[in-house]
Amino acid sequence: MKQVFSVLSVTCVAFFTIFLSTTNVGCKKGDDGAKGDTGTANVMFSGWLNVKFQPQTNNDGDTVVWTAEIDAPKLTKAILDSGTVKVYLNIGTAASQTVFPLPIADFYYAAAYIESLNLYYTPGKITMYASQDASTETVAGQTYYQFRYVIIPGGVPAGRMGTDYQAVKDYYKIPD
Template sequence: MKQVFSVLSVASVAFFTLFLSTTNVSCKKGDTGPKGDTGVANAMYSKWTNVAFSGAILQSGDTVALGTITAPAITKDILNKGSVHVYLNLNGADTTNPTVVQLPYVDPITYSTVSIQLTVGKIYLIGNDDFSGYYRYFILPGGVNVGRTQTIDWNNYGEVKKIFGLTN
């Protein structure tokens, strides 16, 4: 009886091995499909907008400069699930040779700062100096995949321009 069990076991293992190896070999891999979108199809961005700052005194001796960008695409859903990236062109209106930084920004010489506060429909720019100038923003709705292997370095405006196909 012991030999019969061994023979049956060996025969069963051999049968299943042969069966599995033929099914794997007989499977054919399909053709490679077309390249998909980069994953920024639902992303939105603004044109460069000239924003003027004005002063506000929060408390004695504490002056803050404020600027506002109207951004109707910033909804409650964007605030809860998406992301907003804001940039400042340090070269002003010169978009042929821009020097672009992402906010928040700290000037390396004066240590002046400008940051953002987001609300529905608005981007508030808050600085400890007058940061009047040209700003642009990008909005990614929640759940937008930027690609399986692609990530965006939002600190590198050259890369952002390339991914979005922008010239300035």
């Protein structure tokens, strides 16, 4: 009885091995595809930028507003018509970020106080108007007050992440 069972077992194994090797039922490794880009789809973003604000004065020589421009060459009329632009201010350092979405009004954080910092967009440019000088600073080798923009073309879903920098960064896989 043991011999019949052994012969039957060997026959079954041989049959299935031959059957699977002559048909396309078995697994077969396909060709590797081309490596795609990582994470951000059509979303464009700048690095953290150093920005210098300039005082704008009235006829009496008093500073009435501080202005700065950020070049954003991929900011097109089509994006302005149907996309989204987000701008962030890191008042901390690269190693210890404290990031706020812009625009801001009545902003007070530690020793920093800015009554307002507003944004205006035109193709290729982001113009900022601030009530105080919000220029990038370097103190003891550490850089503070850097700006970053994120451009989300129309048709790319923004999801429900709001304006929080960390949520946008995580959602679109934007590197530090």
